[in-house]
Amino acid sequence: TALGPAHNLPQSFLLKCLEQVRKIQADGTELQERLCATHKLCHPEELVLLGHSLGIPQAPLSSCSSQALQLTGCLGQLHSGLFLYQGLLRALAGVSSELASTVDLLQLDVKDFTTNIWQQMEDLGVAPAMQPTQGTMPAFTSAFQRRAGGVLVASNLQSFLERAYRVLRYLAGP
Amino acid sequence: ECGRIISLSGPVIRLGDPITASCIVNHTCSHVGPKSEILWKLGTEFQAGKQHSLPDGTQESTITLPHLNHSWALLACYLRWGDSLQILDQAELQAGYPPAIPYNLTCLMNLTTNNLTCQWEPGPSTHLSTNFTLKSFVSWDNCQTQKDSIPDCMPEDGQNHCSIPRKHLQLYQNVGVWVEAENVLGTSVSPQLCLIPSDVVKLEPPTLWGLDPSPEVTPPQPGCLKLRWESWRPSLYMDQKCELRHRPQLGEASWALVSPLRPKTFQHELCGLLPSTAYTLQMRCMRWPLPGHWSDWSPSLELTTAQR
Numbered sequence: 001t002a003l004g005p006a007h008n009l010p011q012s013f014l015l016k017c018l019e020q021v022r023k024i025q026a027d028g029t030e031l032q033e034r035l036c037a038t039h040k041l042c043h044p045e046e047l048v049l050l051g052h053s054l055g056i057p058q059a060p061l062s063s064c065s066s067q068a069l070q071l072t073g074c075l076g077q078l079h080s081g082l083f084l085y086q087g088l089l090r091a092l093a094g095v096s097s098e099l100a101s102t103v104d105l106l107q108l109d110v111k112d113f114t115t116n117i118w119q120q121m122e123d124l125g126v127a128p129a130m131q132p133t134q135g136t137m138p139a140f141t142s143a144f145q146r147r148a149g150g151v152l153v154a155s156n157l158q159s160f161l162e163r164a165y166r167v168l169r170y171l172a173g174p
Numbered sequence: 175e176c177g178r179i180i181s182l183s184g185p186v187i188r189l190g191d192p193i194t195a196s197c198i199v200n201h202t203c204s205h206v207g208p209k210s211e212i213l214w215k216l217g218t219e220f221q222a223g224k225q226h227s228l229p230d231g232t233q234e235s236t237i238t239l240p241h242l243n244h245s246w247a248l249l250a251c252y253l254r255w256g257d258s259l260q261i262l263d264q265a266e267l268q269a270g271y272p273p274a275i276p277y278n279l280t281c282l283m284n285l286t287t288n289n290l291t292c293q294w295e296p297g298p299s300t301h302l303s304t305n306f307t308l309k310s311f312v313s314w315d316n317c318q319t320q321k322d323s324i325p326d327c328m329p330e331d332g333q334n335h336c337s338i339p340r341k342h343l344q345l346y347q348n349v350g351v352w353v354e355a356e357n358v359l360g361t362s363v364s365p366q367l368c369l370i371p372s373d374v375v376k377l378e379p380p381t382l383w384g385l386d387p388s389p390e391v392t393p394p395q396p397g398c399l400k401l402r403w404e405s406w407r408p409s410l411y412m413d414q415k416c417e418l419r420h421r422p423q424l425g426e427a428s429w430a431l432v433s434p435l436r437p438k439t440f441q442h443e444l445c446g447l448l449p450s451t452a453y454t455l456q457m458r459c460m461r462w463p464l465p466g467h468w469s470d471w472s473p474s475l476e477l478t479t480a481q482r
Contacts, residue, residue, distance in 0.1 A: 015413070015464050016346050016372070022411035105288065108340055116346045119314055 007071055007171060013120050014172040020113040021165045027106040028161070031099065031154045038098050039147050044155035051152045054138045054145060058156050059084045064167040072126045074167060075117060081160050082114040083132050088153045091137040095146045103150070110157075176203035177212075177262035179251050186358045187242060189269040189301065194238045197223070197251035197263065201231030209233075211254040215261075217247050242269045245301035270301035272360030276334075276353040279364050282376040282467070285408040288340035290371050292327075294353050294364060296334050302357040308336040310351040312343075317350035317368035324349070345372040373465040378406040379472035380416060382457050385441060396482040398445040401475065403457055412466070416459035420444065423452040423476065434462075450481040 036042035059081030063073030089107040094100075121127035140146040177199040187193055197212055212235035214221045223237035235251070250264040274297025281292040292308055308327035311320040322344070327336035343349065349371060353364040385400035387393040394400045405414055417433030435442060435457075447453060456471040 012464065019372070019412055019464065020346065026411050105340065108343075109345070112345050112347075115344055119347070 008124065009071075009120065009171060011172065013116070014168055016116060017113070017168050018165065018172060020109065020116060021161050021168065024106065024109045024113060025158060025161050025165075027102070027109055028154045028158050031102045031106055031150065032158075034099055034102055035147060035151050035154070038096070041147055041151045044151050047148050047152055050145070050148050054140070054149055054152075056088065056138050056149060056152050056156065057084060057135075059160050061160065061163045061167070064163060066167065066170055069167065069170075072124075075121050075124075075126065076128075078164055079114060079117045079121065080132060081164075082110055082117065083134070085153065085157050085160070086110050086114060087134040087137050088149075088157075091140065092146055092150050092153065095150050096143065099147075099150065106154075176200060176260075177251060177253060179249070179263045179265045182249075182265055182267075185266070186268040186270065186302065188359060189245060189271060190241045190243065191269070192238055192240050193242050193267060193269075194236065195249060195251075195265065196234055196236045198228075198235075199233040199253055199262065201233075203253075213252040213254065213259065215248075215250040215252060217244070220252075242267060245269050268302065270357070270359060271298070273300055273304050273355035273357055273362045274298055275362045276306065276355055276364040279351070279353055279367050281351060281367065281369055281371075281374055283345070283371045283374050284337075285375060285377075285406075287337065289337035290343055290349070290374075291335060291337040292351055292353075292367075293335035296355065300357055300359070302359065304355055304357040306334065306336075307354045307356070308338070308351065309354055310338060310349055313348040313350050313368070315348070317348050317366065320350070321347070343371050346370060370465075373461075374467065375409070375412070375461060376467050377409050377412075377414070377459055377461065377469035379469045380405050380457050380459050382455060382472050382475045384475060384477045394443060394480055395445065396449040396480045397447045398443055399447065399453065399455070399477045399479055400441065400443050401455065401477065402441040403472075405459055406469070409459075409461070412461045413463065414459045414466075415462040416457055418442070418444070418455060418457045419471070420447075420453050420455045422448065423454050447479050449479050452476060452478045 061077050063070040063077050086107060089103055092103055095103055118127060140149050177197060179195055179197050181196045183194045199212060212225050212233060214223050214237045221237060223235035225235040227233055247267045248264055249267050251262045252259045253262055276294045276296055278295040279292060281290055283290050306329055310324040312322040313319060314321045324338060324342045327338050329336040348368055350366050350368050352366040355362045380403045382401060382403045385391050385402050415434040415436060417431060418435055419429040419431050421427045421429050455475045458469045458471045460466045460468045
């Protein structure tokens with residue numbers, strides 16, 4: 001059933017989540033801008049084929065769609081998706097010295113948001129008994145692959161965050 | 175070796191406490207008579223001690239200084255040898271206080287350095303080398319229990335502030351933080367602070383501009399001003415509220431306040447002012463509705479209202 005704004009999530013949690021999404025989006029934009037400026041990798045659409053061969057996974061948010069919002073499922077998918085992006089960003093380690101601090105900050109902010117979601121799931125009593133374990137990550141075998149992977153991961157993350165923002169905005173109400 | 179200071183009630187003692195020292199002169203010390211006088215010199219002042227012989231012929235002198243009032247002094251043991259005084263040994267005396275409890279601990283999250291910087295008041299001087307350590311941990315409750323540890327933050331010498339790097343922080347979880355002070359005379363611990371880093375962000379002031387007439391911007395009415403502002407860039411991801419204050423440049427008028435202003439509007443027409451008058455304007459912002467601190471006021475902007 002579509003769950004309107006009536007839900008048991010604290011408003012401060014939702015406001016913090018919205019702020020964290022905006023912060024991560026800003027970090028992601030910074031990374032995309034630097035990849036474009038430094039390595040001329042500006043168009044993720046040119047890297048779709050490479051993305052397939054690298055096996056960069058995407059994170060579903062099907063339980064968060066406004067037509068069929070399922071709160072527990074949505075929180076779980078948000079957490080799993082963020083956890084996945086933490087792993088993907090970690091796999092980008094060593095991307096390049098110019099980008100290292102940007103990737104580190106992005107990873108820390110994603111980790112903070114993941115923690116915030118997990119803690120709320122625990123408070124609601126809907127957190128799984130065990131924290132998830134990271135699946136296999138793409139193996140970037142060259143500096144170029146790591147940079148191209150960075151463009152794709154950042155782009156996928158931005159789309160993920162846009163969908164997350166919409167549902168959080170909906171839940172936070174006017 | 176003819177003689178030496180063999181016991182001291184502590185190389186470092188509490189300022190004002192008594193101090194006792196002994197000096198012995200070996201009977202094997204050549205050219206020295208059995209009853210040679212032992213003297214003490216504290217700083218520049220000679221003092222006699224209580225002298226006695228030990229069964230093996232060794233001479234021992236003991237001195238008790240009722241209260242040491244200097245944080246540092248030299249205590250020397252002399253032997254009267256013929257017409258001269260021979261120095262046998264010398265001890266450095268240090269006196270001070272155990273550290274007071276550090277107080278006024280406050281922390282601010284800096285969005286430029288991404289560090290959580292905490293500062294505190296050390297309390298009165300101990301006269302001794304005293305080390306301060308900023309201790310902290312991440313907590314998922316109100317700092318009753320530790321979720322993750324954070325390495326100790328060691329301030330630079332003589333500094334009463336320390337910065338915890340972003341990689342050790344979780345910006346939206348509680349951090350328990352306190353200060354420990356330690357010297358040879360003891361340790362003290364400040365009260366613990368429990369805070370969420372993102373709630374103690376200190377914003378830099380917004381940037382304020384006047385809006386020059388252009389095809390999109392109609393000239394302001396008499397007694398009105400059109401202005402635009404932008405929040406500090408690293409804080410754009412935060413919902414904020416701002417407030418504007420203004421007053422005529424000339425005269426002693428007090429500030430008039432316009433509040434709240436939401437930054438997302440990005441421009442504002444200020445009316446009800448005196449026509450053709452130069453005004454000084456400043457703005458500040460804070461994170462809102464989530465907790466935060468007011469930024470400082472922005473640099474002044476001088477604008478003049480239109481004529482009637």
